[in-house]
Amino acid sequence: MDLKSLYQEILNEHNLNPSHKGVTEGASLTLQGVNPSCGDNIYLQLKIDENGIITDGSFNGSGCAVSQASVDMMLDDVIGKSREEALRLASLFMDMIQGKADGEALEELDEAASLKNISFMPARVKCAVLGWHTMQEMLGNGKSAGQGSVSHCEVKND
Template identity: 50%
Template sequence: MMDNKSFYNRILTEHNVSPFNKGKLTNPMMVKRGVNPSCGDDLTIELSIDDGGIIKECAYTGDGCAISQASCDIMIDLVVGKSVDEALRLKEIFLRMIKEEINEEEEDELGEAIAFADVAHMPARVKCAVLGWRTLEEMLK
């Protein structure tokens, strides 16, 4: 695993300062709110799925710490264009990454989300990093 902390910090900062996926969809099919009371993170994810089961659009609104906001933004980049099953599989890989239980091939699948690997060493921040992923899972199941 790459150990370039400044690279990861830059990814987190970019997604926090200029989130690409923050906003509302015109006609979302599903809307789900996720809250992390211990940190004050509060996200609402909206998404649309096409007839073939592919996530067409996804966006989020809300407030919270840099980790929760950047993680949700990066998650959306990863799941748009994927099937529901693929999105749920990426969520599983992300959660296993937090527990330091993934291989190199799975790291590649996570793309920029690998920036959250260090959260494994910050137990208080795990809930922040996984909030968007858990909320997405609740929506899709």
């Protein structure tokens, strides 16, 4: 199996069988992320404990395979991490999408690194970053992170 096929398989698995689609009971934060250019619409929920650790998370909504898979992969990466670590991973993801990160740095993104080549499909970049940008907004770092490729996202508080 070549690398492109493996990446496609990872994307399909997260889209068809998402681990985190649903509702998080007792969520600390909920935020809607909308990509008006293609209709992606998610509600991201995070449960954060008193130490600032993301203990659970989920998403609901609809959208293309890329947006749904990306937010599911993001939740795999950030659950169990601190706010700061989640924001650092989001920044790394944005750098990857903009072609500014590769190699060992991407290992931290685990399966989310499979979206690296989305940068060659400009129409899909918006879809891939929606969940990550929504999380940045939610955790209070959306203004300074990921400028440019995510400026099209409209994020609404519930």
